[in-house]
Amino acid sequence: DAGVIQSPRHEVTEMGQEVTLRCKPISGHNSLFWYRQTMMRGLELLIYFNNNVPIDDSGMPEDRFSAKMPNASFSTLKIQPSEPRDSAVYFCASSFGRAQETQYFGPGTRLLVL
Amino acid sequence: AQKVTQAQTEISVVEKEDVTLDCVYETRDTTYYLFWYKQPPSGELVFLIRRNSFDEQNEISGRYSWNFQKSTSSFNFTITASQVVDSAVYFCALSERTGNQFYFGTGTSLTVIP
Numbered sequence: 001d002a003g004v005i006q007s008p009r010h011e012v013t014e015m016g017q018e019v020t021l022r023c024k025p026i027s028g029h030n031s032l033f034w035y036r037q038t039m040m041r042g043l044e045l046l047i048y049f050n051n052n053v054p055i056d057d058s059g060m061p062e063d064r065f066s067a068k069m070p071n072a073s074f075s076t077l078k079i080q081p082s083e084p085r086d087s088a089v090y091f092c093a094s095s096f097g098r099a100q101e102t103q104y105f106g107p108g109t110r111l112l113v114l
Numbered sequence: 115a116q117k118v119t120q121a122q123t124e125i126s127v128v129e130k131e132d133v134t135l136d137c138v139y140e141t142r143d144t145t146y147y148l149f150w151y152k153q154p155p156s157g158e159l160v161f162l163i164r165r166n167s168f169d170e171q172n173e174i175s176g177r178y179s180w181n182f183q184k185s186t187s188s189f190n191f192t193i194t195a196s197q198v199v200d201s202a203v204y205f206c207a208l209s210e211r212t213g214n215q216f217y218f219g220t221g222t223s224l225t226v227i228p
Contacts, residue, residue, distance in 0.1 A: 033216075043205070043218040056214040091159065099214040100147050105159035 002026070004106035006092050012112045018080040021109045024073055025094030033103060034067055034077050035091040043091075048099055049075065055099075082113045117141065117217035118208050126225045127196050135191045135222045137206030143167075145211035148182065148189045153221070154202040165189065196226045 005024040013019055025032050034046040047057040049069045060067070064083070069075040079086055089110050093103040119138045127133045139148065150162040163173060165182050173180045177194045193200050206219040 042220050045215060048214050089157065093159075099216060100209045100211060102149065102161055102164045103216060104161060105151075107158045110157075 004092055004094050004104055006090075006106035006109050008109060009107060010110045010112075012114065013082055014114050015083055016081045017113075018078065019082045019086075019111060019113075021077040021079075021090050021092075021111070023075045023077070023092030023106060025075070025092070026096075026104055027073070029094035029096045029104075030072065031095045031098060031101070031103075032069060032075050033093040033095075033099075034075070035093065035105075037089045037091060037108070038087075046077070050098060079111075082111075084113045087111055087113050116219075118206050118219035120204075120206055120219035120222050122222045123220070124223045124225070126227060128227050129198060130195050132192060132194050133196050133224065133226075135193075135204050135206075135224065137189045137191065137219060139187050139189065139206070139208045139217075141187075141208060141210055143210040143212055147209045149207040149209070149216075150180065150189075150191050151205045151207065152202045153205065154199075159205070162191075193224075196224075198226050198228050200224060201226045 007022045030051050032049045036044045036046055044059055046059045047067045048055050052069045065079055067077045089108045091105050091108045093105045095101040095103045117140050146167045148165045152160045152162055170182050179192045181190045203221040203223045205221045208217045
């Protein structure tokens with residue numbers, strides 16, 4: 001079975017540009033999570049969807065960040081406009097059930113904003 | 115206060131040595147779940163184990179074993195006869211019955227020297 005799929009795997013962009021990260025969760029999973037990993041702050045939960053509905057977006061840094069989940073098999077995380085401090089690895093994870101269940105992570109998107 | 119503390123930032127061992135990675139957690143919930151994930155140099159996060167708070171039995175899986183002690187709020191991970199392929203960052207995590215969060219520790223970077 002396919003795991004969580006993320007695209008692109010690497011993204012290099014210039015400050016001010018819009019960045020869109022994509023995620024396809026494991027089929028049958030109904031919870032989806034976006035995380036950001038940096039050396040300074042470790043793994044941070046950005047947003048959590050359950051049954052395509054955002055449940056907790058308290059980790060979204062600011063209005064420049066937005067996330068959508070239009071259906072059970074696709075989610076996007078958008079940064080507009082991007083800034084150098086957004087450079088990080090962004091992980092998508094999915095689980096069957098709620099946040100207490102085991103989360104399975106995608107390979108991550110390594111974002112560099114110049 | 116940190117929900118999950120991994121006091122060991124970096125550990126180096128020589129191949130074939132045993133090594134224990136410490137994890138101390140904090141929660142007021144009586145029902146909670148503990149996890150370990152491995153992040154090898156390639157960057158993906160690999161699920162290793164999930165434990166619920168009612169199951170204090172130690173778990174062994176090949177060279178890996180986990181010691182869960184509620185009395186000390188610890189969930190330690192031991193690798194027996196370490197191998198170079200065990201070199202990775204290992205994360206301990208906690209989720210509570212109430213709430214929507216996975217609380218990750220800061221990780222322990224393990225280097226196994228051949």
